[in-house]
Amino acid sequence: MLLKTRNLKYTTKMKSLILGILVLFGINAMNAQEVIDDTPAQDTTEVALVDTAKNPFKPIKIDGVAAVVGDFVVLDSDIDKEYAQLEASGVSTAGIPRCQLFGKLLEDKLYVHHAIQDSIEVSDIQIRSRIDQQIEAFLQQTNGDMDKLLRLYNKEDEKSLKDEMFEINKNGTLAQMMQAKIVEEIEITPEEVRQFFNSIPKDSLPVFGTELKVAQIVIEPKVSEKAKQDAIDNLKQIREDILNGSSFATKVILNSDDEASKPNGGKYTLNRKRPQMVKEFRDVAFSLQEGEISQPFETEFGYHIIRLDEIKGQEYVVRHILIIPEVTDQDINEAKEKITKVRDAIVDGSLTFAEAAKESSDEKETKFDGGQLINPETQDYNFELTKMDPELYGHIEKLKDKEVTQPIAERGRTGDIKFKILTVTDRLDQHTADYARDYIKIKQLAENNKSFNAIGKWQDEKIMDTYIKINSEHRKCTFTSNWLKQ
Numbered sequence: 001m002l003l004k005t006r007n008l009k010y011t012t013k014m015k016s017l018i019l020g021i022l023v024l025f026g027i028n029a030m031n032a033q034e035v036i037d038d039t040p041a042q043d044t045t046e047v048a049l050v051d052t053a054k055n056p057f058k059p060i061k062i063d064g065v066a067a068v069v070g071d072f073v074v075l076d077s078d079i080d081k082e083y084a085q086l087e088a089s090g091v092s093t094a095g096i097p098r099c100q101l102f103g104k105l106l107e108d109k110l111y112v113h114h115a116i117q118d119s120i121e122v123s124d125i126q127i128r129s130r131i132d133q134q135i136e137a138f139l140q141q142t143n144g145d146m147d148k149l150l151r152l153y154n155k156e157d158e159k160s161l162k163d164e165m166f167e168i169n170k171n172g173t174l175a176q177m178m179q180a181k182i183v184e185e186i187e188i189t190p191e192e193v194r195q196f197f198n199s200i201p202k203d204s205l206p207v208f209g210t211e212l213k214v215a216q217i218v219i220e221p222k223v224s225e226k227a228k229q230d231a232i233d234n235l236k237q238i239r240e241d242i243l244n245g246s247s248f249a250t251k252v253i254l255n256s257d258d259e260a261s262k263p264n265g266g267k268y269t270l271n272r273k274r275p276q277m278v279k280e281f282r283d284v285a286f287s288l289q290e291g292e293i294s295q296p297f298e299t300e301f302g303y304h305i306i307r308l309d310e311i312k313g314q315e316y317v318v319r320h321i322l323i324i325p326e327v328t329d330q331d332i333n334e335a336k337e338k339i340t341k342v343r344d345a346i347v348d349g350s351l352t353f354a355e356a357a358k359e360s361s362d363e364k365e366t367k368f369d370g371g372q373l374i375n376p377e378t379q380d381y382n383f384e385l386t387k388m389d390p391e392l393y394g395h396i397e398k399l400k401d402k403e404v405t406q407p408i409a410e411r412g413r414t415g416d417i418k419f420k421i422l423t424v425t426d427r428l429d430q431h432t433a434d435y436a437r438d439y440i441k442i443k444q445l446a447e448n449n450k451s452f453n454a455i456g457k458w459q460d461e462k463i464m465d466t467y468i469k470i471n472s473e474h475r476k477c478t479f480t481s482n483w484l485k486q
Contacts, residue, residue, distance in 0.1 A: 064473075066078070066474050067105075067106060079098060082105070083098075083101065106468075112178070116174070118178070123314075128166065130169055131169060133264065135161075136264050192446060194435070196449060206432075209430050210386075213372065214383060214392065215354070215371035216366065217363075217420060217421050219361070219362055219420070222334070224325075227325040228303070231296075239293055248319050252265050252266035252319065252321055257302060258322040268317075269316070270285055285306050288318075289308065290310060304321065304322050305321050306320045339420070353425070357371030380440050396422055399423065405421050407419045460481065463483060463485065
C-alpha cells in the first residue's frame with residue numbers, strides 16, 4: 001500500500017514536472033495520436049524501409065514500437081522525445097529512469113484510449129484557439145521568430161507544427177478529462193479524514209513549516225472623469241471607423257491596451273459552459289449577434305468594445321479592443337498620500353488594520369475581511385513560509401506581528417500602479433500536524449490519498465480489460481502497475 005501510494009505520488013510529480021517544461025503546449029506531455037488496426041502487434045518492433053541504393057534486401061530500423069495500448073502505439077522515439085524535452089529545458093535527466101518515462105507514456109495512452117471509449121468529447125475549436133494563443137505567447141518571447149519555434153520542434157512549416165500541436169493538445173485534454181472523470185464523484189467525510197489521520201504512524205506525521213496570516217490594504221489612483229470619457233469617446237470613434245470599413249484587427253494593433261490579445265487581432269474564444277473573462281465582458285459578448293459590434297462598456301480592466309465574429313454551438317469567437325483610461329501623476333500622488341495617512345492612523349492606534357481595510361481599501365475581495373489574504377492553494381488564511389510567493393515573502397519577512405510595512409508601489413494586472421501596505425496578523429511556528437488545528441490541510445491530504453487510490457484501482461481494472469502489448473525489450477522494466485498482466 002505504501003509503495004503504491006509513493007509511486008502514484010511520484011507519477012503525479014513527474015506529470016507536474018513535464019507540465020512545467022511544456023509551457024508552449026500548456027498541458028501534460030502527450031505524443032501525437034497514432035491509431036492502429038486490430039491486427040496483433042508484432043514482436044519484431046521494427047519499422048523497416050528498403051535501402052535500394054545499397055542493399056535491396058536489408059531492413060533499416062526507422063523506429064521501434066515499444067508498446068501497444070488499446071488503439072494506440074508508443075514508439076521508442078516517444079521516450080527519447082520525453083528526455084529531449086526535459087534536457088532542452090535544463091532539467092537533469094540523470095535520476096529519471098527510462099522505464100519511469102515509459103510507464104508514464106503507457107498511462108497517458110490508457111487514459112486517452114478510454115476517454116474515446118467513454119465518448120468524452122473535446123471541442124476542436126477550443127483546441128485550435130488554444131494553439132493560436134500558445135504560438136502567440138511563444139512568439140512574444142522570441143520577438144516573432146517563427147523559425148526558432150519550428151527548429152525547436154523540428155517542423156518544416158507552421159501547418160505541420162499546428163497539426164502536431166493539435167494532436168498533443170487534444171490527447172492531453174482527453175487524458176486530463178478522463179482523470180477528472182475518475183475522481184469527479186469522490187467526496188470525503190470528516191470520519192474518513194479522522195481515520196486517515198489516525199492511520200498515519202505518530203513518527204510519520206507530516207510537519208508543517210512556519211505559517212503566517214497576512215493582511216493588506218490597497219489604494220488605487222482614482223481615474224478622473226475626463227480620462228474615462230476620453231476613453232469612451234475614443235472607442236466610439238474606433239467603432240464608427242470599423243463600421244465604415246476600417247479593419248478591426250488593424251484598429252486592435254493601433255489602439256488596444258490588451259497586450260496579450262493584440263498579436264492575435266484581439267481574438268478570444270468564449271464558452272458558455274466554462275466561464276472565461278469577467279462577467280461584464282461575457283454578458284456583452286453573449287448578447288451580440290454575429291458581426292455586431294458593442295457600444296463601449298466598462299470592466300475592472302478598463303473600457304472595451306467587442307465584435308462577435310462567429311458562433312459555433314457553445315463557442316463564441318470574439319475580438320475586442322481595450323482602452324485603459326490614463327492615470328495622471330496627480331492621481332498617483334493623491335493615492336500615495338492617502339495610503340500614507342491610512343498607515344499613520346493604524347500605527348498611532350486611531351484605527352485597527354481591519355477597520356482601515358473596511359473603510360479605505362480598494363480591494364473588494366479582502367476589504368470586508370480585515371484585508372486578510374487567502375492562500376490560493378489551500379483556500380485558508382495560512383501561508384507556509386517556505387512556500388510563500390517570493391515577492392510577498394520579501395515584503396513581510398522582517399515584520400514583527402502587528403507591524404505595518406511602508407507603502408509599496410505595485411503594478412496591477414493592466415500595468416497600472418497601485419499602493420499597498422501589509423501586516424502579519426498571526427504566526428504559527430513549525431509544528432507536527434495537529435488534527436484540530438490543521439484540519440483543512442489534513443483533509444486535503446486525505447482527499448489526495450483517496451484520489452490516488454481511485455486512480456490506481458481504475459488503472460488496475462482497465463489494464464486487465466484493454467489490449468496491451470509490451471515489446472520484449474521493455475518487458476524488463478519493473479512497473480508500478482501491472483502492464484505485463486502477470
